[in-house]
Amino acid sequence: MNPDTPATASIRARPQRTYSMLIDGTWCAAADARTFASIDPYTGQPWALVPEAGTADVERAVSAARQALEAGPWAGSLPAYRARLLRRLAQLIADNAQELANVQVLENGKLMREVLAQTHGLAAHCHYFAGAAELMHGHTVPISIPDMFTYTVREPVGVVAAITPWNSPLSLLFWKLCPALAAGNTVVVKPSEITPVSTLVLAELFEQAGFPPGVINVVTGGGTVGATLAAHPQVDKIAFTGSTAVGKQVAQTAAARLARISLELGGKSPNIVFDDADIDRAVNGVLAGIFSASGQTCLAGSRALVQADIYDEFARRLVARAQRVKLGDPLLEDTEMGTVACRMQYDKVLRLIEAARQEGAQLLCGGGPPDDPALAAGLFVLPTIFGKVQSDMQIAREEVFGPVLCLIPFTSEDQAVAIANDTRFGLAAGVWSRDVARVHRTVRRLRAGTVWVNTYRRTHYSMPFGGMKESGLGRENGLEAIYEYTETKAVWIDSGPGIADPFNPRAG
Structure with a gap:
């Protein structure tokens, strides 16, 4: 250490x-x-x-x-x-x-x-x-x-x-x-x-x-x-x-x-990235939505739905940035991601990562604890991204409550909304697009208590917060x-x- x-x-x-x-x-x-x-x-x-x-x-x-x-x-x-x-x-x-x-x-x-x-x-x-x-x-x-x-x-x-x-x-x-x-x-x-x-x-x-x-x-x-x-x-x-x-x-x-x-x-919140979004801004928002607090937030954007036309480029930029996330002592100013909070949760996160591998999810980065011996005593899990995840996979349906992201491609607005709502949860959602009409249509169709547009993970004491469904x-x-x-x-x-x-x- x-x-x-x-x-x-x-x-x-x-x-x-x-x-x-x-x-x-x-x-x-x-x-x-x-x-x-x-x-x-x-x-x-x-x-x-x-x-x-x-x-x-x-x-x-x-x-x-x-x-x-x-x-x-x-x-x-x-x-x-x-x-x-x-x-x-x-x-x-x-x-x-x-x-x-x-x-x-x-x-x-x-x-x-x-x-x-x-x-x-x-x-x-x-x-x-x-x-x-x-x-x-x-x-x-x-x-x-x-x-x-x-x-x-x-x-x-x-x-x-x-x-x-x-x-x-x-x-x-x-x-x-x-x-x-x-x-x-x-x-x-x-x-x-x-x-x-x-x-x-x-x-x-x-x-x-x-x-x-x-x-x-x-x-x-x-x-x-x-x-x-x-x-x-x-x-x-x-x-x-x-x-x-x-x-x-x-x-x-x-x-x-x-x-x-x-x-x-709980939540299994979708972050929907349309093909007209500012990709760099959306990459930063998706990263913050899942890896802040080591993914241990009920509103974590644990499913990133990305339109097919930009999926490959978005995934490339997202993985490159995730691999640069600095793990370390949470007391230090330059640390970007700390530990999982307890042994029980740490074991659960690793178990769900392994289950995703067994189901055939494509591991793009992370996937377990870091190799750095200086971090060996801590409950660290690398920022983990699975690509081209199917909506019926366990990793896409169960709340992990850890630094694990599912990338799911979609082709149309209707398909994006259908995938986003295909969950027993309804806590939050994100929409990334420059098209004002599309934004308003999508916001009204999403079954979630909070919807962020071109931002994510914002709360304030004056804005109500809560969920739909489970x-x-x-x-x-x-x-x-x-x-x-x-x-x-x-x-x-x-x-x-x-x-x-x-x-x-x-x-x-």
Whole structure:
């Protein structure tokens, strides 16, 4: 392994620390004192110990959230109060962005430059939803009944379980946390067992910002903890980001008691490159869409559909650039791609690459770990591209969640749309073309929650994000998100003389 620079060495040289959970404003170990290790995917070494919560811990966290919802300063709080706390949190995040970024890189091997930018963005997220707290407008409804005044109000759903993934642990938490808090809910967070520490470090800032005890609680552990939390009868809404398979289990659990759910799940997103596209720009967009974050994003453009007339030239340029991607320490500025986040995911990616070979997919580059002995300790997979992939191949249908791209040729606009929509997923899509009419036609025909045109992998707190089909339910970000965390109440006020005949509402 290459020697660390002084800066990266100091980050990795910190002594191993045992972290605590936050329940009802108190930092605590698991009730049975169990812990588990957080592993740095670049070194393969443990660097932190985290509580392994049990049923008793989940029970305490949910009870604390329920108590804070119904009593104390948060219960019935005014929007301005909630907005003030969110703005305080924003400033604390800005002040502590580097440490929050350091921890995320140690947990999941994502590039420092990307994680730091995302972390600074959390502050803007807080400010946006601080403003949105006072925008939950109800409506007066002019119904055609004499002397009747009717209106609607929006109220918090209640106790929210926020179950978050390991690829962008804080960003995807804030997609849930900010609208939930702005709407007046209380929250129990269960981060992925791969990346729990960043959420615990962030939780220290909740206290400093002045959120009352019980408003935000964090329990850590594996899938059993998440399942226990999702099944708790006092949890009113489950907001989950993760795999489609687990999302279906969450939906079944919620359905048993008709709890509210938001699900942001998997994808197999197409990037459609038409023959009139700016090829260099499209090559860069396709590369960023699949190899950023080592392909570990739900919106990864893992299928590149390229029109036949430009397919060979596009593939040549794409492969040439992919082969120059610099793998290395994710803490270093010049690294272009880091590791896969954990051993389980690493093994899955390699297994699907081998399956693609067995099915006859044409390997154009990559296909496994790098030969560089300096990278041997890390969970690295080379940028991998398969050419002329058939739509019925497993590699074209299953979410890899790694740096693996399928190139699929097409001949016509209709065929491109048919291939793009021939998937159980519907999270995102990209279109590359200079033809404005074609762009508008294609955008409307694609079954995807987000469509980018001549760009890819853009998100913003003011733009809704979510999927169709098996990519999820509901929307995160934008004003649509805050409505996901409210219930609408209808109010009827009779301002007339009353009903003279109770069996004839039209009378008197």
